[in-house]
Amino acid sequence: MKREWEDFRIAGAFLTVFPVARGLSMEPRRLAGSMAFFPAIGLAMGLALVVINWALGHFLPRPVLDCLLVLVLIAATGALHLDGIADLIDGLAGGKDREGTLRIMKDSRVGAMGVVGLVMVLLLKYLCLFNTPLELKSAALIFMPTAGRWIQVVLASYCRYVRAEGGTGGAFVDHVAEREVLLATGTLLAAALVLFRLEGVFLVFLLGLAAMVLMRYFNARLGGVTGDVLGAATEVVEVLSLLLVLGMFASA
Template identity: 35%
Template sequence: MRLVLHELRLFFIALQFFTRVPIPRWVGFEPLWLQHCARHFPLVGLLVGTFSALVLWAALWLWPAGVAVGLAMAAGVWLTGGFHEDGWADTCDGLGGAVSRDKALLIMKDSRIGSYGALGLILMLGLKAAVLVSLVEQDWLLAMTALVWAHCASRAAPVWLIRALPYAGDADHAKAKPLATQASIATLLTALLWVLLLSLGIAWQQPQWLSQLGLAVLAAAVATRAMQAWLNRRLGGYTGDNLGATQQVVELAALLAWLAHV
């Protein structure tokens, strides 16, 4: 029972860190919990994706696919405070140009958005919207499923990076300082387990989507490894912004995969 309560605490800490959702007072807080709660990042993604999917479903009763998708995406951004999108924009600004490692790290610390960041956000959100509209026009249930799965699976990608790469920035002044320590193998396996459980549930309920699901798993894995290689080459590690950027890239890759075999 004590173990279950501790894991519930860790989930609430992850939920508080990545969303606007209030958590119970009894949860409390210890800095070390923020590092350990990484194992539940995909579960937070599952909830964010479910919230967005429900907004999509409700909006489709009143508006065309394009409007419904826009509202669903806005709901997800509102719930998370644009946390990952901000990391993607900062990463585009820092790594979009041919600058040195130290200069890139300095640029990513700047709260102002530059041309690379603005273009990155426009392209990322535009592509996600285009894919989701196409999925809705084919099968609204498939679109909702893809949205939920992509949110969940993409939250496992940052855990992989935390496990695979060292922290590249100044850990003492990092916004995500408690995350600037390598994740344990148990943390990574737990994060992957959440994705596996969701995937098995989808396969059981909708076996006709196995090809899309398999392609989405492959796309998420390839995108994660590609981000790992890129960050290792440019920075020799990751920053908090890079974790958010990786989530965005993997989410888009997964959505594209769900659409590819429709």
Template identity: 40%
Template structure:
């Protein structure tokens, strides 16, 4: 197998194993640049996760009330991702809402214990996603389930590219943010545009405009409050963008 093909598979495997709890390769040797290059595949990994949601939705809808199916789908996505992005949302909420200044906010975000602001953010996010799913028209629900995880993971790429790492020391997200290049940004952006056009045609581009707006609002806010982003911030962006996608689709129906 050509080396270039092997590298592409390696970067996909890194993205898959970082974003999900499902192992795809037993041993992966990766340097920081490999971690950054794997972000080109984030929308693809998201689309596969969306495919799993679509299969469960198609299989369960005929036999279980749709409101229960929607709850199962939300729980399934949390399980498949290990709740990593929700954890980031909770930590970010605790830090930004509970910290008096940048240093205290970053310190709180390091704390492994969830605070009251984190709990509130989790409850609001899960409730909002559930309610949005229950109100999606059946005509587009399958497409939205496919696209939602993809668009959320693309947003992590764009925020990483246009930001700096907020901490002075080491961190899980540092190699992703510091080594990410325009190539990964371009590849992931082309991928998400094609995915949205395939799923929603012109409406997908309108939704994409809203996603870009929310992503850069998050970027501006994190820069203002923290001087950059952390891995927790990227998880929060993913969750917020997924919800934005659902709400945008509902608004355009």
């Protein structure tokens, strides 16, 4: 249990701005091992959002509160994944080939397409939350960040790292193993069952299909993934999970 607790802390330190892994080794294999607990960190984030929603729900209008919830998630992650989606969109929009795309993605400057993509992701996330019925809102707030961090484990496991010069993402992608995928997927499935009962299994199945599409696309377009791709995938799946909750449950 000591190793699992340390892996959980390492995952928390990497995915959030909170210094919860002081004194722990951050060598590549430990970083990769911590991916087993990425969805668990997302689950903890979701529970925190539920508490904030409950605490402020009696004092703030819902549009303001939902905007604040999105802002809290951004602040807790240090906008790590939003940076990834902006870089990825810039690269895909401006790169004519794999090398050009990767070169643009590495540029710290954000272009017009990246800004537009960033705004649309945040707007979609906010509108999905705002239109989620109150009886589903807590479940959506918990499931969204859990699914968003699960996709990182899947892509890291089944895609190769494409930057020859290395990078932070390479430490995860090069060493992630079957254990991490099984534990991460088990966490997501358990959360879905608790939150949505048997319908949650179908929800996870749809996310699995989406993961296959993303894997095939990134392998075909880039030859694999980078740290930016993993972060961008988190934002995409967070939005997709909210859309699926709306489509499957809100209209029922």
